[in-house]
Amino acid sequence: MLDNLRGMAVFASVVRHGSFSGAAKELGITTSAVSQQIRSLENDLSVTLLHRSTRKLSLTEAGESLYNAALQMVKAAEQGRDSVIQLKDEVSGSLRIAASAELAQEYLVPALSDWLAEHENLSLNIISRDNLDMIEDRIDVALVLSESAQGTTLKTIKQILVASPKYLSEHGTVDSPKTLASHNMILCSEKPTENIDFKDGSGKQSVRVNARLVTNNQNIALNLAERGYGIVKTNEIHAKALLEAGKLVQILPNHSLPELNLVALTGSKEQVPVKAQKCLEVLQAHFKA
DSSP: OHHHHHHHHHHHHHHHHTSHHHHHHHHTSOHHHHHHHHHHHHHHHTSOOEEEOSSOEEEOHHHHHHHHHHHHHHHHHHHHHHHHHHHTTOOOEEEEEEOOHHHIIIIIHHHHHHHHHHOTTEEEEEEOOSSOOTTTTTOSEEEEEESSOOSEEEEEEOEEEEEOHHHHHHHOOOOSGGGGGGSOEEEESSSSEEEEEEEETTEEEEEEEEEEEEESOHHHHHHHHHTTSOEEEEETTTTHHHHHTTSSEEEOTTSBOOOEEEEEEESOSSSOOHHHHHHHHHHHHHHHO
């Protein structure tokens, strides 16, 4: 039974990473040891859990069924560990935080630096990639920019419109929101059209824009804008370095766009682990100060 439990934990890690090597790296064991654990588990259960190919791994029907159980087992083990830590009134273990590179650099690391120095038994794992799953990736806290206020709101972030000096010299300045319709727009979206809402001293207005260049990645959109392909709606954090370097400039600065919320989310809908709760408290205190 103990071997099965160990094998299930290894199996859950393999599925989460999509590879034996990724699981080996997370678990601190060799790839061959991971492979042996999976083979042993399959032999003991007399089923095939994974379809293996040179390109990827995929779950069999039995594998899908076992994976759900394996996730629950790993989650229960982590909750048990966190309960012991709570009894000790001590912050330790591994804290997994999801954040974009820009948010981590601008806010997360400065906010947590002193706290990490005070708790030497606490390790920090910052994950920065798209399509994270709070449960499957075992995220304790996620730092995100959102138009909603769901979660713990830490501060508001301004949205802005930017373009390169090269683009503006070739296509002219933008003197009002309505003139955006005649400019080249770059949309960070899944759709080629968007309504952009503005507010100034005379009230609110909405402008519908169309774009030839569309991407769901903020960094790609900014790179296109830097190269002079058009105007992009972004936020003051993602555009900060390019603005400071003079590679992009803000347009229509007197017209406000809806603000974004910098929000901290927790992965557990049940009891929040002590390390995650303390992290939230530190973040809140940092931004209040």
